[in-house]
Amino acid sequence: MTTTYSGPARLILVDGACISGMASLSTNQRGGLSGWGGTFRPDEVTTDLRNAVDGLQLELPYDQVGTVAVTGMRKLLATQVLVSLAGRGPAPF
Template sequence: MTMTYSGPARLTLVDGACITGMASLNTNQRGGLNGWGGTFRPDEVTDDLRNAGEGLQLELPYERVGEVTVTGIRRLLATQVLVSLAGRGPAPF
């Protein structure tokens, strides 16, 4: 069974900085509830986000939080990027 989430989210970096944006997440079909990931499109792109790696938290509405790792960053437009995320632990959706 695949579960999905698409909507507002907040990515918290290791230094505590928060970046708002939109997330599109799903569980891995073979991974169960602990195998999940997706993409995050930030409202603002910072150097800290470009250098982000492990130990980040993704917060969804209603204080649902999951630990994520940035697995890649791809430029969409001149001012927008799409961040690929891999989740750790239970899916927060």
């Protein structure tokens, strides 16, 4: 089973809007706790994305989808942000 994924992804907001970008994800299995998470760098930054927190879906190629929550957001450059994600349920990779 793959424990990391890095590549194209789409973040699907609660209202159904899709934001394309690049994801870097991994599973973390420490001390009996399993989960997954990582970062998402959107191609465009929208107000809806800035306000997004929970109930989001992350879609990877080949229709693999996982539920995520935004745990943080930081500016990379003047026009780019890096969104920190925490996965819920099984990892889609």
